[in-house]
Amino acid sequence: MAKRGKVHELHKNNFAFLGLLKCASCGCSITAEKQKGHNYYRCTRKKGLCQEKHYLREEALTEQITSYLQKVSLSSQDAEKVLAALDSEQDKAREDAQSEVSVLKEQLSRVEAKLQKLLDIYLAGALSTEEYAAKKQSLLSEKVSLSEKITDFETKGLSWLEPAREFVKSLNQAANLLSSPNPSAMTTFLKNIGSNHIVNS
Template sequence: LIKKLFETYSTGTFTLREVREKFLALGLKGKIGLSISNCQNILTNPIYVGLIRWHNEIFEGKHEPIITKKLFDQCQEVMKRKSKPKSSGFKPFLYRGFFRCGECGCFITTETQKGHNYLRCTKRKNPCNQKYVREEIITSQIQENVQKVSLPLDWLKWMIEENAKDQSSEVQSSEIFSQKIQNEISLLDSKIEKLMNAYLENALSLEEYREAKSALVGSKQLLKEKLLAFEKKSHNRFELAEKTF
C-alpha cells in the first residue's frame, strides 16, 4: 500500500486529503491513525527509498527500498507545486491551441457538454458554417492518418535484422556503461568521505555538511537504481525491440 500511495500521489491528480481518504478505505493506518499530516510525513520520508534521515542528516540504510528515488522525487515536486497558490488557468483540454478552422482560419476551442468534449470554431473574425465535432472523432481521424504513415513491413524486417547485428557490440557497450556508473558511485563515496573530513576539520558547518551530504547520498541512490534497472533490462532489450517491430 505504501508504494501505491506514492504512485497515486505522484500523478498530481489528487490532493493529500483525497489520497488520505482513498487509502484509509483500503486499510492503510499508522499507529496514531492516518491524518493528512501523517500522510504528508510518509510521502516526505526517505526511508522508503532505502535512506534514513536522522537529526536532519541522510544516511544510507541497509533495508530494501520500497520505491525508487525517481518516484520519491516526483512526489516531492508534486507537493511543492501544490503548495503554491493556484492560478485560474484554462481547463487542460487535449487539443487546446492545436487547430485552426479550415474555413475561416479562427482558432478551434473545446467545450464540455453532457460529459463529452466538443471542438468548435470560435468564429471571432468571419461568419463560419462549421459545426461542433466530438473530440473522440478527431482522435480517431488522427489515428487513421498516423497509420497511413506507419513503416512498411519490409522496413521493419530490415530494422529487425540490423537490430540483431548490433547485439554482439551491445554486450561490450553494456559493460562499459555499467563500469562507468560504478565509477561514478565510487566517486560519490569519495566525495562523501571528503565531506565528512571537511566537517571534522571545521571547514564546514554542521548545516552545510548535512545539506551537501544529503545531495550526494541522493545522487548515489539514483545511480544505484539506474545501474540496477539497466542490468535488468539489458538482457532482453533486443527481444523487446523485435516484439515492438
C-alpha cells in the first residue's frame, strides 16, 4: 500500500521532467520528490551504489535544459534560410532524379527490345531451348534490376527532405521555448528529438 501511495504522490505532484532523464554517473533513471515546497530530482540507484549522492532542484535542472536548448536552437530567421535552401535542394534533386529515371527507362526499353528479339530468334529455330533460357534469364535479371532502380528514384528519391524540414522546425521550436520557458513543453521537445538525456547534479 505504501508503494502505491508513493506512485500516486509522484503523479499528483506532476514533476515536469520525470521519466526523461538518466543519471550521469550510473545511467539509471532519475526520480523526483517534493521537499519543502520544491521539486527535487535524484538517481533511482536501481543498479546499486551510485557515486551521485546529490539532489537537484527543478530550477537548476531547468537551467541545464535551457543551456542545452540554447546550443541546439535555431532562430526563425535562420530556420527560414535553411528551409529555403532545402526547397532549392528539392528542386535540384527532383531534376536529377527525373534525369536519372529517363536514362534508366531508356536502358529498360533496350532490354525489353532484346528480350523480344531473343524470342524471335528462338522461334526461328536459331537457338536451342537451353541457350534461349540462359539468355532470357540474364536479360530478365537486368530488367528487374532496372525496374527496381526506377521505382526507388520515383518513390524514395526525395524521402530525406521531409525529415530534414521537420528537424529544422524542431530546432526553431527550441528557440521559441527559450523565449517562453515551459517545463512541460521542454519535456515534450526533448522526448521528440531523442531519449536518454543525461543530467548532472
